[in-house]
Amino acid sequence: MSKAQALVVDDETDILDLIKITLGRMDVQASTALTVADAKRQLQRGRFDLCLTDMNLPDGSGIDFLQHLSERYPSIPVAMITAHGSTESAVAAMKAGAFDFVAKPVDLKLLRNLVESALKLRGAAAPSDEAGGSGVRLLGDSPAMEQIRHLIAKLARNQAPVFVTGESGTGKELAARLIHAQGPRHEGPFVAVNCGAIPQELVESELFGHRKGSFTGAVGDKEGLFQAAEGGTLFLDEVADLPLLAQVKLLRAIQEKSVRPVGAQQEVPVNVRIISASHRDLNAEVEQGNFRQDLFYRINVIELRMPALRERPEDIALLAEQILSRLSQAQGSGTNASPWRLTAKAIEALKRHPFPGNVRELENALERATALADGDVIEVEDLYLAKCESKQARAPSASPGLDDSQPLEDYLSEVEKQAILSALDETHWNRTAAARKLGMTLRSLRYRLAKLGIE
Template identity: 80%
Template sequence: MHKAQALVVDDEADILDLIKITLGRMDIQASTALTVAEAKRHLERNRFDLCLTDMNLPDGTGFDLLHHLSDRYPGIPVAMITAHGNMESAVAAMKAGAFDFVSKPVDLQLLRSLVGSALKLRGRAAAEDSADQPGTRLLGDSAVMDEIRHLIVKLARNQAPVFVTGESGTGKELAARLIHAQGPRSEGAFIPVNCGAIPQDLVESELFGHKKGSFTGAVSDKEGLFQAAEGGTLFLDEVADLPLQAQVKLLRAIQEKCVRPVGAQQEIPVNVRIISASHRDLNAEVEKGHFRQDLFYRINVIELRMPALRERPQDIPLLANQMLKRLAQDETHGGRARRMQLTPSALDALKRHPFPGNVRELENVLERATALAEGDLIDVEDLYLTKSDTPAPPQAEEPLDDSVPLEDYLSDIEKRAILSTLEETHWNRTAAARKLGMTLRSLRYRLAKLGIE
């Protein structure tokens, strides 16, 4: 691979010298320009791997150069040099396609991290544009999923904060993992955190760390999740559940790219990409005063909406077949893998079911059907679908109590079916497992999961 080449554009000579020296120590050849016009001439004559540009230039703006690069040299990542505290410009630049930003006065440690991440994109574009890479696809052949996959490739090539929206079970965390895996931070850690699962009085300590003795129970220094994600990605799931005080600190961490552990006197620089998600409408949470508007503006630089399963029913056959293959790896019957298949009527019933729990619910339905179906065919009555326009299964005549979560309701159906079979076989588990079409090991797992002694 050729020696890395960078184009640095700024009308302050001392800034150019500082950045050029820093890049030189990283074995990067830097060409400098004082104006937009001079930068364009450099681009015509040389091939660059990275461009760093100031926002305000004598004959234009960094946006002018960004748009020029996007149109003619889309493979070159562009980082903006912004005035201290001018996050509006930084956010606008990332919305326009900038890779990242660095504030004046330039923090050299952050600059080196930014440049290192940008250079990791070299040679990756062709591979990432392939939608057929194993393990890097969100399953589905629908137009909406094609669009999602292409957008993920684009999002992976910059460092802008991404806000993933969508109902529960639509694959928000999977999308975040793919953005991380296909980008320059793939070698770093992907740290997922469910903000709603952290006790409110421990949120700041969990996110930013704490010093020994900073509060009762702090018996030693503790690294926060931001530090754990250094060089990688921090995925804040259900970010709407963060208490307001923690939201203030999160806002500062994003703006200043540094955190202050609880009880610490100094801030620590962090190089972390933020991807957040929520199934709630954050605009509504902002209006209610439950979520800070300025924080929403920072984390929602780019929004990625994951579609509900009912919006893409044509993807259900592919999803179902892949799930059944995966389930077959864990299930054996008579010494061979069970190759379960859906009957045409069962597949039609799945395509017409609304799936309020989305892909996660589909997986639960198929896991249950695999356990309860006799033989290797799954028919409509094995699915035990509720609240749909599919033909009603035997137990479906009783009304569904809206106050009971769907998973609890389906677990109750499974529990009754297993208990009934156990009673028929006089609690002979081997015979019951055979009658239910599952292994004895699988039956034991389900008995434990359902709390049946």
């Protein structure tokens, strides 16, 4: 492959010289321009693998130039050079399609990381298959899922923070893994953390690490999750559960691209892409004072909404087939073919079901059905969906109540059970975090689990 070519646009000659020397040491040929007009002329004459442009130029704005590049030269990753501490400029640039940004004065290590990531897109963007060699796939042929695949492919080509929204069980972590797998960081680690499952007093240590002796129990140095994700992606699931103090430090880590371990005197540069997620409405959390507006502004550069399963019922048959196949393999059948078959009526019942727990609930329903079915044919009765369907059939304005044939005690037990299971699912069955989410003590949760027969 020939030497990589970069176009650097800035009206400060000392910045141009510094970047040109740095790129030269990386075996990247840099062409420079002082104005937008000069940069456009060079784009017409040559081919470039990367462009670095200042935000403010003598004859135009960097955002306008970025949009010109996006329209005329969409294959060139563009990084914006912004003023130090200008969060608004960085966010505006990435919303406009910038691959990444670097602040003045230019940190050469961060610049080299940025260039290395951008050049991994050279020639062809992402790995050839959707999974990117990671083994994860997004199932479904509905228009909603086709649109999600298209957006994921676009998001994989830049470094902008992504905020994944959607109900519990819609596949937010799967989407994050695919963005990572299809992007230039796919060879780096993907580190996922459920923010709600970390005890509040340990959040800072878990995210940023700590030094020996920095607090009781710190018997040695420990790297945090930011350092563990170096060169890759850090996925912050249920980010709304972070305490406010940790939110302040997370904001600084994202803006400065560095972290300070607990007990350390100096910050440590980190090269990670942030993808966050929550099933809660962060706008409402901001209004209620539970989540910092400046952090929300920073992590929500691009939003990816995962559709609920009830919004794509045409995908349910395919999902059910894959889930049954996986259950068959887990039970040691040694074959990809499922020994179980859903009747046409059972499939229709699944399509009508609202699935408040989405794909996770579908998996639970099918696992239960395989245990209860007589033989290899799964009937509607084996799915035990009737109660939920009858509630869904009521008018939206009606208050939820119990069926005429259902005793009050059974109804209340079912409501309690579903609330507990939902909290456990959301916290990946971390009982301490689930108890906190439910507003009860761990001891009380254990008592209820035993009472309801939940293992």
